[in-house]
Amino acid sequence: MKKGNVVISVKGLTKKFGNFAALDEFNLEVKKGEVHGFLGPNGAGKSTTIRVLLGLLKKTSGDVTMLGKDPWADAVELHKSIAYVPGEVNLWPNLSGGEAIDLIASLRGGIDRKRRDELTEAFKFNPKKKFRAYSKGNRQKVAIIAALASDVDVYILDEPTSGLDPLMESVFQHYVDKLKKKGKTILLSSHILAEVEKLCDRITIIRNGKTIQSGTLSEMRHLTNTTITVDTKQPVVGLSKVAAIHNANIEKNHTKFEVAGKDLDKVLKHLTKFGIQSITSHPPTLEEMFMSHYNEDPNLEQEQEANKKES
Numbered sequence: 001m002k003k004g005n006v007v008i009s010v011k012g013l014t015k016k017f018g019n020f021a022a023l024d025e026f027n028l029e030v031k032k033g034e035v036h037g038f039l040g041p042n043g044a045g046k047s048t049t050i051r052v053l054l055g056l057l058k059k060t061s062g063d064v065t066m067l068g069k070d071p072w073a074d075a076v077e078l079h080k081s082i083a084y085v086p087g088e089v090n091l092w093p094n095l096s097g098g099e100a101i102d103l104i105a106s107l108r109g110g111i112d113r114k115r116r117d118e119l120t121e122a123f124k125f126n127p128k129k130k131f132r133a134y135s136k137g138n139r140q141k142v143a144i145i146a147a148l149a150s151d152v153d154v155y156i157l158d159e160p161t162s163g164l165d166p167l168m169e170s171v172f173q174h175y176v177d178k179l180k181k182k183g184k185t186i187l188l189s190s191h192i193l194a195e196v197e198k199l200c201d202r203i204t205i206i207r208n209g210k211t212i213q214s215g216t217l218s219e220m221r222h223l224t225n226t227t228i229t230v231d232t233k234q235p236v237v238g239l240s241k242v243a244a245i246h247n248a249n250i251e252k253n254h255t256k257f258e259v260a261g262k263d264l265d266k267v268l269k270h271l272t273k274f275g276i277q278s279i280t281s282h283p284p285t286l287e288e289m290f291m292s293h294y295n296e297d298p299n300l301e302q303e304q305e306a307n308k309k310e311s
Contacts, residue, residue, distance in 0.1 A: 005031050005032050006029055006030070006031060006032070007030050007031065007032050007066065007067060007153070007154060007185045008028065008029065008030035008036075008053065008065075008066050008154070008185070008187060009028075009029055009063070009064070009065045009066075010026060010027055010028035010029070010049070010053075010062070010063075010064050011027055011062060011063040011064075012025045012026075012027065012061070012062040012063065013025070013026040013027070013028075013049070013052065013059055013061075013062035013063075013064055014026070014059070014060045014061045014062050014209075015045075015048055015052060015057060015059055015060050015209075016060045021060075021209055022045050022048040022209055023045045023048055023049060023052075023062075023209040024208065024209040024210050025062070025210060026045060026049065026062070026206065026209055026210055026211055027211045027214070028049065028204050028211065028214070029214070030185060030187055031185070031201075031202075032183070032185055033180070033183045033184070033185060034180075034185060034186070034200075034201040034202060035176065035180050035186040035188055035199050035200045035201055036185075036186065036187050036188065036200060036201065036202050036203070036204065037188055037189075037190065037196040037199070037200035037202070037203040037204070038187055038188065038189040038190075038203075038204055038206070039189075039190075039193075039196065039203060039204070039205045039206070040205060040206035040207060044206045044207055044208070044209070045206050045208075045209040046158070046189050046206060047158065047189075048209075049206070050156060050158050050187075050189065052064060052071060052072075053066055053071050053156060053187075054071065054075075054079075054082070054084060054156065055071040055072050055074075055075030055078065055079075058072050059072070066078060066082075066154065067081055067153060067154065079107070079108060080108050080152075081108075081152050081153040081154060082108070082152055082153070082154045082155075082156060083108065083146075083147035083148075083150045083152045083154070083155045083156070084143075084147065084155075084156045084157075084158070085140075085143045085144055085147045085155075085156070085157045085158065085160040086143065086158050086159075087158050087159030087160070087162045088162075089139040089140055089142060089143045090139075091104075091131050091139075091142065092131060093130065093131050093132035094130060094131070094132070095130070095131055096127060096128055096129060096130055096131070097125065097126065097127045097128070097129055097131060097134060097138070097141075097142050098120075098127030098128065100131055100142050100146070101116065101127065101142055101145050101146045101149070102116075104142075104143070104146040105146050105149060105150050108150055108152060110150075111146070111149050111150060112149050112150070112151060113149075115148070115149045116145060116149040119144075119145045119148055119149055119175070120145060122171050122174075122175070123141045123144070123145060123168060123171055124168075125138065125141045125142075125145065126138075135163070136162070136163035137163040137164050137165065137168065139163070140160065140161070140162060140163045140164055141164075141168070143160070144160055144172060147160075148175050148179070152184075153184065153185060154184075154185045154186075154187070155176075155179065155184060155185070155186045155187070156186075156187050157176075157186065157187065157188045157189065157190075158189045159189060159190060159191065160172065160188070160190070161190070161192060161195065169192070169195065173195060173198060173199055176188070176199055177199065180199075188200060197217065200217070201216065202214065202215060202216050203215070203216075203217060203220065225246055225258035225259055225260055225261075226258065226259060226260075226261055226264060226281055226282070226283055227256070227257075227258050227281065227282055228255075228256070228257055228258070228259060228267070228279065228280075228281045229254075229255070229256045229279070229280045229281075230254075230255050230256075230271055230276060230278070230279040230280075231253055231254050231255075231276075231277045231278045231279075232253050232255065232271065232274040232275050232276055232277060233253065233274060233275030233277060234253065234274045234275055235250065235252055235253055235255075235274070236250060236255045236271060236274050237274075238270065239255075239257065239267070239270065242263070242266055242267055242270045243259055243260070243263035243266060243267050244259070244260065244263065245257045245258070245259055245267075246258040246259070253277075261283075264281075
């Protein structure tokens with residue numbers, strides 16, 4: 001890949017708070033014009049990474065660049081090219097929503113007023129109320145409208161649809177798709193896995209401050225088990241001798257199990273010996289892949305407590 005195609009480059013990023021490493025040799029690469037999903041539970045290091053990218057935290061070690069610049073040293077210049085939506089929006093309580101949107105946009109050089117008005121209508125947002133009077137969802141809309149109405153190169157969205165109802169989530173997804181078609185670069189951190197699965201070109205999963213997996217959903221599915229459900233004329237036996245089988249459940253002539261993609265061919269050949277009457281298979285969903293990395297994680301509770309202290 002040409003170097004110019006990489007908008008966000010994070011290599012070996014470590015960020016320590018005292019003796020605790022919130023990020024430990026973390027790697028992330030976001031290409032120009034893609035929507036990149038950033039997944040991990042609370043305390044895994046997502047918000048710390050985003051704060052480093054925004055120049056709000058100084059790295060302990062590692063290499064970090066955005067648009068070819070250092071987020072810490074070149075923060076003022078970079079913020080002219082970045083729009084950011086946090087998961088919790090707290091702004092000036094005495095300003096109206098419309099005033100807050102215009103002020104936020106002015107900090108990065110201006111706003112497309114036509115697009116702002118279009119977004120205001122699409123999100124069914126009343127810009128005349130004081131910010132303190134807004135619900136959680138409407139506070140999110142202030143940040144979302146201000147970001148999406150700005151013509152910048154990079155959009156960093158940290159749980160942007162937190163508090164929005166499903167209809168507004170759909171509106172948000174529509175406008176993110178429009179940005180993608182314009183060649184904009186988007187880093188999307190979200191707990192709504194269906195949203196990530198729908199919007200993102202590539203995904204990075206973080207745990208314990210480290211990169212666990214990164215790639216397209218298709219690439220990641222090749223590394224994860226496929227679920228097979230089959231009804232046969234005779235009960236299936238001997239599966240474990242053919243391949244590594246997981247979560248097997250055999251009830252008379254009905255069998256359900258998980259198997260690695262590389263072993264599918266020989267497993268299917270084995271099943272034909274028992275007279276297949278019906279068979280279904282599906283690759284893992286993003287949710288299944290995500291949860292496989294976090295179930296029974298003994299370090300997760302410790303991470304979450306450390307993250308609370310950091311905040």
